[in-house]
Amino acid sequence: xxxxxxxxxxxxxxxxxxxxxxxxxxxxxxxxxxxxxxxxxxxxxxxxxxxxxxxxxxxxxxxxxxxxxxxxxxxxxxxxxxxxxxxxxxxxxxxxxxxxxxxxxxxxxxxxxxxxxxxxxxxxxxxxxxxxxxxxxxxxxxxxxxxxxxxxxxxxxxxxxxxxxxxxxxxxxxxxxxxxxxxxxxxxxxxxxxxxxxxxxxxxxxxxxxxxxxxxxxxxxxxxxxxxxxxxxxxxxxxxxxxxxxxxxxxxxxxxxxxxxxxxxxxxxxxxxxxxxxxxxxxxxxxxxxxxxxxxxxxxxxxxxxxxxxxxxxxxxxxxxxxxxxxxxxxxxxx
Amino acid sequence: xxxxxxxxxxxxxxxxxxxxxxxxxxxxxxxxxxxxxxxxxxxxxxxxxxxxxxxxxxxxxxxxxxxxxxxxxxxxxxxxxxxxxxxxxxxxxxxxxxxxxxxxxxxxxxxxxxxxxxxxxxxxxxxxxxxxxxxxxxxxxxxxxxxxxxxxxxxxxxxxxxxxxxxxxxxxxxxxxxxxxxxxxxxxxxxxxxxxxxxxxxxxxxxxxxxxxxxxxxxxxxxxxxxxxxxxxxxxxxxxxxxxxxxxxxxxxxxxxxxxxxxxxxxxxxxxxxxxxxxxxxxxxx
Numbered sequence: 233x234x235x236x237x238x239x240x241x242x243x244x245x246x247x248x249x250x251x252x253x254x255x256x257x258x259x260x261x262x263x264x265x266x267x268x269x270x271x272x273x274x275x276x277x278x279x280x281x282x283x284x285x286x287x288x289x290x291x292x293x294x295x296x297x298x299x300x301x302x303x304x305x306x307x308x309x310x311x312x313x314x315x316x317x318x319x320x321x322x323x324x325x326x327x328x329x330x331x332x333x334x335x336x337x338x339x340x341x342x343x344x345x346x347x348x349x350x351x352x353x354x355x356x357x358x359x360x361x362x363x364x365x366x367x368x369x370x371x372x373x374x375x376x377x378x379x380x381x382x383x384x385x386x387x388x389x390x391x392x393x394x395x396x397x398x399x400x401x402x403x404x405x406x407x408x409x410x411x412x413x414x415x416x417x418x419x420x421x422x423x424x425x426x427x428x429x430x431x432x433x434x435x436x437x438x439x440x441x442x443x444x445x446x447x448x449x450x451x452x453x454x455x456x457x458x459x460x461x462x463x464x465x466x467x468x469x470x471x472x473x474x475x476x477x478x479x480x481x482x483x484x485x486x487x488x489x490x491x492x493x494x495x496x497x498x499x500x501x502x503x504x505x506x507x508x509x510x511x512x513x514x515x516x517x518x519x520x521x522x523x524x525x526x527x528x529x530x531x532x533x534x535x536x537x538x539x540x541x542x543x544x545x546x547x548x549x550x551x552x553x554x555x556x557x558x559x560x561x562x563x564x565x566x567x
Numbered sequence: 568x569x570x571x572x573x574x575x576x577x578x579x580x581x582x583x584x585x586x587x588x589x590x591x592x593x594x595x596x597x598x599x600x601x602x603x604x605x606x607x608x609x610x611x612x613x614x615x616x617x618x619x620x621x622x623x624x625x626x627x628x629x630x631x632x633x634x635x636x637x638x639x640x641x642x643x644x645x646x647x648x649x650x651x652x653x654x655x656x657x658x659x660x661x662x663x664x665x666x667x668x669x670x671x672x673x674x675x676x677x678x679x680x681x682x683x684x685x686x687x688x689x690x691x692x693x694x695x696x697x698x699x700x701x702x703x704x705x706x707x708x709x710x711x712x713x714x715x716x717x718x719x720x721x722x723x724x725x726x727x728x729x730x731x732x733x734x735x736x737x738x739x740x741x742x743x744x745x746x747x748x749x750x751x752x753x754x755x756x757x758x759x760x761x762x763x764x765x766x767x768x769x770x771x772x773x774x775x776x777x778x779x780x781x782x783x784x785x786x787x788x789x790x791x792x793x794x795x796x797x798x799x800x801x802x803x804x805x806x807x808x809x810x811x812x813x814x815x816x817x818x819x820x821x822x823x824x825x826x827x828x829x830x831x832x833x834x835x836x837x838x839x840x841x842x843x844x845x846x847x848x849x850x851x852x853x
Binding site: 372487529538542 | 654660665672836840
């Protein structure tokens, strides 16, 4: 990739390679996430769900917010991660960390292969292709039900204890800490990536592909790489879900999952890594409230949220979120 | 063998009527409307209610479905859709997915999750043989109606003043409006007719495609395939694409039922890789 900053450590380009400081509110956010483990022990399962959804949304943000690729089939990689992790634990080795790595590798491999497909064409073509990939995987998982368990899901996955020490409990206490740690690590890796010269190259492509090419940023290679990274993240999220619930099903490939994560990201703000985290918190709480109001029809209410969000203008709402922060914490460069 | 071909053609014709409105929406306004299937579903449920509960004859309920859904489209276009034409595709996708979710939950609430059946009149129910080929009367009926509709659409598009305005607007809406064509009005009309056709298609297809609240989600990909493969610049493109899709789907489900729609998706991806603008698209004026 011809990103200038990498090859020539020129003094004038040094600013691009500098990582932004971790701000106070970022520390506060992650501390709050940890404090939730102590303060809300009964809500661990829900918190775990939030952490996983946040990771999934961050994964989508990498390609949507930084690569400018609208994907309607990101669940393809989530589902793959979930199945791989579950199958690996069931048949080979129940250790969660090894399983996580294997699942990430599998999703990334799939992402690397399919990244060729999203490089071409217009938004519509990409929509269709990503949607198509997810549907194909759904059909395959449904077809090979002797391996995946088909519509019933893959049962009987028993996870080993984390690090050989902490067994997963029913209340999800260990699960939440596990998911949160994975999210934290991967989040800061992603933060490094988007503030690296590579990340700036991506933003250049997103904002003006032709001009980016003109200054020597290889479009296809950059997008393929970020797509692969993003799918690896999605795979990690899927693996976390499968490992912490001991269950993988066709639901991982479902269209609702791809659509919901779009909404999650849009709620929190696209092109801003914390958007995925904030969106996941808001979305999960919202869904929790809505599904207690109408257990059967909450999808419709979520749909209403989609429509209102777009009509009001998602930029305006995302800016509203940021406006809540004190001025000196705000700053466009804050991850 | 020929029966499969025949069923495939009927299925394809149906898909064409369902999806042609979407082709226009995409081609004219570059609007990704994933909620197109919701209009079709509205037509289907309207017919089910009219013919099963209110005793309206099936044949009379078809035009009613068209008119009602067209009116629905005419109301929604200027109020909800128009503000979004200039927005990024992400907004349009989110918005129309939202509409789909609302429609699915709303119909579920009103009619329940079970499948709806439309009672067909006796003369459409039979099955007979022409030269050794088994032909379902209802499928023949569908082919006839959709064939006539296609001819009418083609004639309107090529022979009338409205048609030439529409084509001009599709080719280049800015120049068209510069020439004094009220693009908004043209689009309103087209959107309404397109929605109406989807409603009619939904009404006709309730018997073949199955009608339940998840209809818009289940067939979203089919409509998109028709449009993406057929291109948005002509009527013959989507027509050929839907015929191909219909025949391939019916044949695939007959010969390799286990694979389901798998083949369709693979073919779609391959086609889009080779011809991102669609198989039958001619270069647009832009």
